[in-house]
Amino acid sequence: EDQVTQSPEALRLQEGESSSLNCSYTVSGLRGLFWYRQDPGKGPEFLFTLYSAGEEKEKERLKATLTKKESFLHITAPKPEDSATYLCAVRINAGKSTFGDGTTLTVKP
Amino acid sequence: NAGVTQTPKFRVLKTGQSMTLLCAQDMNHEYMYWYRQDPGMGLRLIHYSVGEGTTAKGEVPDGYNVSRLKKQNFLLGLESAAPSQTSVYFCASSTDSQGGTQPQHFGDGTRLSIL
Numbered sequence: 001e002d003q004v005t006q007s008p009e010a011l012r013l014q015e016g017e018s019s020s021l022n023c024s025y026t027v028s029g030l031r032g033l034f035w036y037r038q039d040p041g042k043g044p045e046f047l048f049t050l051y052s053a054g055e056e057k058e059k060e061r062l063k064a065t066l067t068k069k070e071s072f073l074h075i076t077a078p079k080p081e082d083s084a085t086y087l088c089a090v091r092i093n094a095g096k097s098t099f100g101d102g103t104t105l106t107v108k109p
Numbered sequence: 110n111a112g113v114t115q116t117p118k119f120r121v122l123k124t125g126q127s128m129t130l131l132c133a134q135d136m137n138h139e140y141m142y143w144y145r146q147d148p149g150m151g152l153r154l155i156h157y158s159v160g161e162g163t164t165a166k167g168e169v170p171d172g173y174n175v176s177r178l179k180k181q182n183f184l185l186g187l188e189s190a191a192p193s194q195t196s197v198y199f200c201a202s203s204t205d206s207q208g209g210t211q212p213q214h215f216g217d218g219t220r221l222s223i224l
Contacts (some may be wrong), residue, residue: 009149010195042217043199043201101149101150101151
């Protein structure tokens with residue numbers, strides 16, 4: 001059975017305090033791993049897609065990496081506006097994605 | 110850019126009532142999806158469609174039906190609403206390019222309460 005586990009459930013950081021979010025997965029035939037950001041009352045917003053182990057993607061203060069078992073979302077010098085829930089999802093075929101339960105990040109000024 | 114539009118945004122139903130949630134996308138995407146999200150949890154796939162006139166079951170399909178009569182629209186129906194269906198419902202779409210490995214675009218959700 002495909003499984004996606006995100007940790008920690010919640011993370012509180014001071015502004016400028018760098019950290020990482022983890023997404024561990026067990027799937028057969030990974031077609032892509034996706035990171036999304038979700039703000040309260042909104043739908044998920046796409047951040048990154050990673051397709052193969054060793055791949056890395058960067059956008060502003062965020063960097064996503066992928067191994068054969070897990071992905072990390074590194075946040076460097078976060079700002080309060082980075083506060084959100086970050087969701088990880090794995091795609092095994094065109095129709096199905098399995099989502100993790102998310103990590104809620106709070107960045108205090 | 111409208112993207113994915115969901116209607117209604119909020120709805121309160123009584124147990125046993127029926128309703129239809131509408132999702133419309135203007136990106137000419139082949140694939141469309143319905144998810145539910147419960148507090149503290151990720152998204153669970155209810156039904157999805159890989160093209161006009163096609164639908165398939167996801168992870169939690171019981172109690173729901175769907176239809177995709179037009180490429181741009183995907184309807185989710187509750188025939189007899191139950192309190193366990195109280196949730197936030199998200200619609201998403203994606204292109205079928207590159208073997209269907211492209212990211213999903215989400216609407217802002219429909220908040221549904223069943224009393």
